[in-house]
Structures are given as C-alpha cells and as structure tokens.
Amino acid sequence: MDDALMTAGIVIVTGLVVVFAVLIVLIFLIWAFGKIVTSFTNRPKQEKTPPKAQEKAEVKAVSPSVKQAVLSPQAEDGLSDEIVAVIAAAVASLSESTGVSYGIKSIRRANSGRPSWATAGVLENTRPF
Known part of the structure; x- marks a missing residue:
C-alpha cells in the first residue's frame, strides 16, 4: 500500500512539473x-521623397482652377x-493636430442604411452590461 501511494505521488508531482514547464515555455514563445x-x-x-518636397511638388502640379476648388469646396x-x-x-x-495638410474637395451627405434614431436604438439595446 505504501508503494502505491509513493508511486501515485511521484506521478502527480512529475505531471505538475511537466505541465507548468511547458506552460512557461509557451508563454516565452508567445512573448518572443x-x-x-x-x-x-x-x-x-x-x-522616396521627404514630406516637404512632396507637398511642394503637389502644389506646383496643381493648376489655379484646382486650387480654387480646394479652397472653396463644392457643397451639396x-x-x-x-x-x-x-x-x-x-x-x-x-490638420494642425496631425501635422498633415488636408483639404476639402466636396461635401455630400453620407448614405446610411438606417435612420439615426434606429442606429441609436440598436446601440442602446445591444450595449454590454
């Protein structure tokens, strides 16, 4: 009876050591x-070109009529x-916060699939607790 308990204890300890050793190796591999x-x-x-040179090239390539369209966007x-x-x-x-120069070419309404109130209702009813 004493040998059976000793063997069972060795098997349990060996199993725990192997499992935790493999878990530690897996954690290291995932981290790496x-x-x-x-x-x-x-x-x-x-x-290929620095950002300032690229912006200057774009400004030179733009014709006066296109510049005017960018400065006064076409609104719906x-x-x-x-x-x-x-x-x-x-x-x-x-543009100021990101440091990238943006411009508006046109403004039009977004085509949404459902009304705003329906979207708000879906968001309200599907919010997690």
Whole structure:
C-alpha cells in the first residue's frame, strides 16, 4: 500500500512539473513572437521623397482652377455656409493636430442604411452590461 501511494505521488508531482514547464515555455514563445511582430510593424517606412518636397511638388502640379476648388469646396444643395465653415474648421483642426495638410474637395451627405434614431436604438439595446 505504501508503494502505491509513493508511486501515485511521484506521478502527480512529475505531471505538475511537466505541465507548468511547458506552460512557461509557451508563454516565452508567445512573448518572443509578439516582440518580433511589433518590431516589424513599428519600423518607420522610408519614403522616396521627404514630406516637404512632396507637398511642394503637389502644389506646383496643381493648376489655379484646382486650387480654387480646394479652397472653396463644392457643397451639396441644402447645406448652409455655416455648416460648410464648421466642417472646414474641423478639417483644419485635424490638420494642425496631425501635422498633415488636408483639404476639402466636396461635401455630400453620407448614405446610411438606417435612420439615426434606429442606429441609436440598436446601440442602446445591444450595449454590454
């Protein structure tokens, strides 16, 4: 009887040691794989031309009529000048915060599949607790 308990104890301890050793190896492999993937995805992309030179090239390539279209966006019928000004201010604010120059070519309503109130109802009723 004493040999059976001793053998059972050895089997249990060996099983626990093997399981935890394999778990530690798996944790290390997953951690290393994550580091490798993030090192590849966070590499800075090398551009052919510096950003300032590229912007200057785009400005030179734009004709005066296109420049005027960018400065005064074409708005859909029914939009007031105030709404166009608010949208332009939002785009200008985004341009300042990101450091990238954006412009508005046209403004039109987005075609949504369902009304705003229906979307709000779906979001309200499907929100997790």
